[in-house]
Amino acid sequence: xxxxxxxxxxxxxxxxxxxxxxxxxxxxxxxxxxxxxxxxxxxxxxxxxxxxxxxxxxxxxxxxxxxxxxxxxxxxxxxxxxxxxxxxxxxxxxxxxxxxxxxxxxxxxxxxxxxxxxxxxxxxxxxxxxxxxxxxxxxxxxxxxxxxxxxxxxxxxxxxxxxxxxxxxxxxxxxxxxxxxxxxxxxxxxxxxxxxxxxxxxxx
Amino acid sequence: xxxxxxxxxxxxxxxxxxxxxxxxxxxxxxxxxxxxxxxxxxxxxxxxxxxxxxxxxxxxxxxxxxxxxxxxxxxxxxxxxxxxxxxxxxxxxxxxxxxxxxxxxxxxxxxxxxxxxxxxxxxxxxxxxxxxxxxxxxxxxxxxxxxxxxxxxxxxxxxxxxxxxxxxxxxxxxxxxxxxxxxxxxxxxxxxxxxxxxxxxxxxxxxxxxxxxxxx
Numbered sequence: 001x002x003x004x005x006x007x008x009x010x011x012x013x014x015x016x017x018x019x020x021x022x023x024x025x026x027x028x029x030x031x032x033x034x035x036x037x038x039x040x041x042x043x044x045x046x047x048x049x050x051x052x053x054x055x056x057x058x059x060x061x062x063x064x065x066x067x068x069x070x071x072x073x074x075x076x077x078x079x080x081x082x083x084x085x086x087x088x089x090x091x092x093x094x095x096x097x098x099x100x101x102x103x104x105x106x107x108x109x110x111x112x113x114x115x116x117x118x119x120x121x122x123x124x125x126x127x128x129x130x131x132x133x134x135x136x137x138x139x140x141x142x143x144x145x146x147x148x149x150x151x152x153x154x155x156x157x158x159x160x161x162x163x164x165x166x167x168x169x170x171x172x173x174x175x176x177x178x179x180x181x182x183x184x185x186x187x188x189x190x191x192x193x194x195x196x197x198x199x200x201x202x203x204x
Numbered sequence: 205x206x207x208x209x210x211x212x213x214x215x216x217x218x219x220x221x222x223x224x225x226x227x228x229x230x231x232x233x234x235x236x237x238x239x240x241x242x243x244x245x246x247x248x249x250x251x252x253x254x255x256x257x258x259x260x261x262x263x264x265x266x267x268x269x270x271x272x273x274x275x276x277x278x279x280x281x282x283x284x285x286x287x288x289x290x291x292x293x294x295x296x297x298x299x300x301x302x303x304x305x306x307x308x309x310x311x312x313x314x315x316x317x318x319x320x321x322x323x324x325x326x327x328x329x330x331x332x333x334x335x336x337x338x339x340x341x342x343x344x345x346x347x348x349x350x351x352x353x354x355x356x357x358x359x360x361x362x363x364x365x366x367x368x369x370x371x372x373x374x375x376x377x378x379x380x381x382x383x384x385x386x387x388x389x390x391x392x393x394x395x396x397x398x399x400x401x402x403x404x405x406x407x408x409x410x411x412x413x414x415x416x417x418x419x420x
Binding site (some may be wrong): 005046048050052053054057059075078079081096097101103104153154155174176177180182 | 247249251252260261262263265267269278280283284285286287288302304397409411413414416418
């Protein structure tokens with residue numbers, strides 16, 4: 001007779017925690033685990049929580065990363081948009097009433113910086129950020145706090161929840177203020193599976 | 205001296221416009237379809253494509269809560285990635301709670317709320333004139349306290365155009381409301397296009413993503 005699933009999960013929890021703690025117990029262990037990861041692909045669900053919203057705004061998309069600095073960050077619902085970074089160049093496209101169009105200027109410089117920061121996280125170099133002060137907690141969470149007051153006005157803190165799979169991040173929480181935060185949860189994460197370089201170059 | 209006078213006349217004439225003639229005026233009744241504004245409390249989520257005067261284009265998400273009965277608005281603008289750029293509410297005055305670049309320029313928040321009031325709330329003044337335009341569209345005209353005029357023209361398809369004129373009858377804002385023809389937006393326009401005219405003109409294209417009624 002098979003055991004109820006919740007009992008299996010309860011049994012497995014300490015092991016999962018152990019696995020997580022195993023690769024997330026120090027910056028050195030994190031860097032070593034992340035160093036093994038050269039490619040990541042995952043689906044993601046993003047929920048935006050705001051005090052005025054009765055229910056969160058939900059977006060879904062796909063995410064690809066190839067070391068050292070290639071990223072594809074694509075939203076598929078409710079608004080189709082795409083950011084690709086390859087060879088140090090960031091491009092952003094949004095689907096509108098007249099079809100896809102490339103967006104330039106405005107916040108693209110800021111996004112370039114954000115994308116580089118994400119690349120740094122994925123390579124395990126959390127504690128080397130010039131923008132965020134990183135703190136590693138024993139339960140497998142990394143809390144990033146902006147170093148500068150000007151940045152703190154925009155982002156209060158970022159919490160990265162590490163997955164049990166070494167080198168992987170399970171979810172990201174971006175806190176902008178009291179009751180205002182974004183939760184991004186990754187699903188179907190595949191590590192070190194080959195990604196065609198066209199993924200980082202193909203644009204609408 | 206003469207050149208200066210000519211220039212002055214040119215500037216004066218350029219600043220003036222004229223209102224379209226109303227043919228077959230109705231007498232004292234609101235033509236069917238002119239009531240284009242939401243009734244009751246609603247929450248809208250739009251994608252907003254903003255084209256500022258420099259021609260660059262930025263797409264954002266906009267969350268809007270409206271209460272027409274007490275003319276209040278709550279508004280949040282976010283990046284596509286979910287970062288809040290602007291948050292404000294209007295209760296007769298504009299209260300900006302958060303504004304980060306590029307939406308932190310002085311006056312921008314107030315202007316944005318003014319545009320939302322124009323798009324979503326009926327004029328507070330009574331209807332002054334209604335009838336038909338030369339092209340057959342139905343029209344409602346409202347005189348505003350600042351000497352300006354607001355026209356709402358309804359096409360046979362149900363799509364509409366709202367025009368705001370200043371006291372010199374020069375058009376300052378145009379809003380087009382278009383349905384998607386699929387009835388998927390509870391009767392609200394699937395797309396709203398606001399054009400601000402003038403030297404620093406800009407365009408906002410709002411595509412409806414979600415709409416839901418709010419409890420009273």
